[in-house]
Amino acid sequence: xxxxxxxxCLTGTPSAQSPTKAKPAPRSADGKPDLSGIWIAxxxxxxxxxxxxxxxxxxxxxxxxxxxxxxxxxxxxxxxEKQRQYFLDRRGIDDPMARCLISGVPRxxxxxxxxxxxxxxxxxxxxxxxxxxxxxxxTDGRPHPEDMxxxxxxxxxxxxxxxxxxxxxxxxxxxTWLIGVGTVHSEKLRVTERYTRDxxxxxxxxxxxxxxxxxxxxxxxxxxxxxxxxxxxxEYECIENNEDLQRIEKLLQNESVFIRRPPNx
Amino acid sequence: MRTLLCSVCRSGLTPLIGIxxxxxxxxxxxxxxxxxxxxKPVTLTGTVVRIEWxxxxxxxxxxxxxxxxxxTQWAFEGYPPNMLxxxxxxxxxxxxxxxxxxxxxxxARVEPNLVAAREVTxxxxxxxxxxxxxxxxxx
Numbered sequence: 001x002x003x004x005x006x007x008x009c010l011t012g013t014p015s016a017q018s019p020t021k022a023k024p025a026p027r028s029a030d031g032k033p034d035l036s037g038i039w040i041a042x043x044x045x046x047x048x049x050x051x052x053x054x055x056x057x058x059x060x061x062x063x064x065x066x067x068x069x070x071x072x073x074x075x076x077x078x079x080x081e082k083q084r085q086y087f088l089d090r091r092g093i094d095d096p097m098a099r100c101l102i103s104g105v106p107r108x109x110x111x112x113x114x115x116x117x118x119x120x121x122x123x124x125x126x127x128x129x130x131x132x133x134x135x136x137x138x139t140d141g142r143p144h145p146e147d148m149x150x151x152x153x154x155x156x157x158x159x160x161x162x163x164x165x166x167x168x169x170x171x172x173x174x175x176t177w178l179i180g181v182g183t184v185h186s187e188k189l190r191v192t193e194r195y196t197r198d199x200x201x202x203x204x205x206x207x208x209x210x211x212x213x214x215x216x217x218x219x220x221x222x223x224x225x226x227x228x229x230x231x232x233x234x235e236y237e238c239i240e241n242n243e244d245l246q247r248i249e250k251l252l253q254n255e256s257v258f259i260r261r262p263p264n265x
Numbered sequence: 266m267r268t269l270l271c272s273v274c275r276s277g278l279t280p281l282i283g284i285x286x287x288x289x290x291x292x293x294x295x296x297x298x299x300x301x302x303x304x305k306p307v308t309l310t311g312t313v314v315r316i317e318w319x320x321x322x323x324x325x326x327x328x329x330x331x332x333x334x335x336x337t338q339w340a341f342e343g344y345p346p347n348m349l350x351x352x353x354x355x356x357x358x359x360x361x362x363x364x365x366x367x368x369x370x371x372x373a374r375v376e377p378n379l380v381a382a383r384e385v386t387x388x389x390x391x392x393x394x395x396x397x398x399x400x401x402x403x404x
Contacts, residue, residue, distance in 0.1 A: 047397050048351055091298035098295035100321065112397075113347065129347065234347040241319035243342070244295045250375060251299060257374050258299045 019065025022199035069222035087182025104176030186213035343396035
């Protein structure tokens with residue numbers, strides 16, 4: 001039944017109810033939508049604010065006629081899928097985040113800690129609570145720099161397409177996972193993020209991950225980012241007292257304790 | 266029916282789709298599923314001994330007496346301070362040595378007296394969320 005519901009939803013269906021009008025997005029002096037504010041992904045809201053707020057957010061989507069976000073299964077080539085399965089069976093013990101390494105794009109957008117967008121002429125600044133990460137993204141038409149070296153967050157440049165900010169991200173290292181456990185990628189990864197502030201309280205976040213080394217075609221994911229009025233970016237110093245490191249080392253000495261086996265094995 | 270299904274979907278089943286597609290995005294707790302066993306829930310009551318208000322997890326230690334009066338010290342791990350304050354916690358106020366608390370969570374796979382703490386119930390019956398639900402991060 002659950003699968004049937006999910007499949008029905010994925011096929012797309014118009015709402016029978018007439019949507020109520022959402023409060024419109026604010027605009028900056030140049031007429032573009034202003035993305036400034038503190039945001040959190042809907043899926044992450046559950047941990048940060050609890051089930052009631054998630055339910056309220058999803059109800060507002062229904063009321064305002066906002067389509068549910070859709071995320072495709074990752075279209076991995078067989079070898080990369082084997083790698084992903086390896087990490088899944090190890091229940092995420094190899095997660096770079098467990099070692100306090102910075103998340104890449106787009107995983108950092110889905111973390112249960114908020115981030116702030118500051119929009120200004122010619123550039124956008126993204127401040128992430130997680131890992132004290134930041135991105136300064138030119139919006140003045142300049143290309144990627146020529147001296148990029150592979151990095152966790154890659155290099156971002158952006159342009160407006162109508163009311164959507166389109167961010168081109170490239171120059172990644174291979175030390176991050178894309179979204180969930182084991183979502184590996186190569187240095188050929190190119191990410192295209194689309195930020196559309198479709199109401200005062202929401203940004204539709206669409207992300208395309210293109211990596212010919214690991215995917216048979218680009219992988220598309222979607223999420224709704226929620227404005228968090230009254231919130232502020234706080235400190236998160238991951239490395240301070242990370243007992244996970246010693247615990248993981250201990251677990252790795254006896255992998256049978258945590259490795260997932262097929263149910264019939 | 267189709268519209269009804271999608272209303273259901275929009276109202277709360279979207280995370281289910283993510284799980285069905287094998288791309289669970291929640292990852293609040295580092296390698297939760299590797300370190301803790303979601304099939305070993307536990308609820309313990311005892312006296313708070315010590316609190317470490319630290320990143321990336323806070324820890325607190327509770328002396329728990331068994332039926333025969335023997336005391337075992339249990340270690341609990343939960344959210345970092347930035348997440349705790351968003352759940353209503355206050356450093357040095359919400360949890361203090363000497364308090365009696367009941368903690369619900371899941372046991373570690375290896376360490377016999379370590380628990381991922383999901384919720385703390387205080388002597389007056391009030392509760393605070395102290396960590397993520399089981400399974401986040403490693404499923």
